[in-house]
Amino acid sequence: MADDPHWELVSFVLSSAVRTNVLDALRAQRSTPSQIAKRVDQPLSHVSRALRELQSKSLVNLLTPSRTKARLYEITERGREVFERVASLRGGRKP
Numbered sequence: 001m002a003d004d005p006h007w008e009l010v011s012f013v014l015s016s017a018v019r020t021n022v023l024d025a026l027r028a029q030r031s032t033p034s035q036i037a038k039r040v041d042q043p044l045s046h047v048s049r050a051l052r053e054l055q056s057k058s059l060v061n062l063l064t065p066s067r068t069k070a071r072l073y074e075i076t077e078r079g080r081e082v083f084e085r086v087a088s089l090r091g092g093r094k095p
Contacts, residue, residue, distance in 0.1 A: 010082055060075055
């Protein structure tokens with residue numbers, strides 16, 4: 001269990017309430033950064049940074065890479081697995 005590579009990602013997500021909230025929001029539906037920012041009540045700049053960080057770890061996908069506005073994101077299967085572990089560690093509580 002300790003050598004499972006997902007634990008590094010779980011720790012990465014747990015270390016930021018914004019990253020955790022962004023993944024949670026994307027579990028419900030594909031969204032733009034603005035939609036996510038509204039849903040999680042965080043500044044757009046924080047959400048955009050979290051999305052870049054999550055994308056770099058293959059936890060979310062950018063579905064519209066050629067667009068500069070209203071970019072659409074979705075959670076990956078890997079992101080779902082990591083979020084489920086995060087949620088179980090938190091006892092199902094939201095951050």
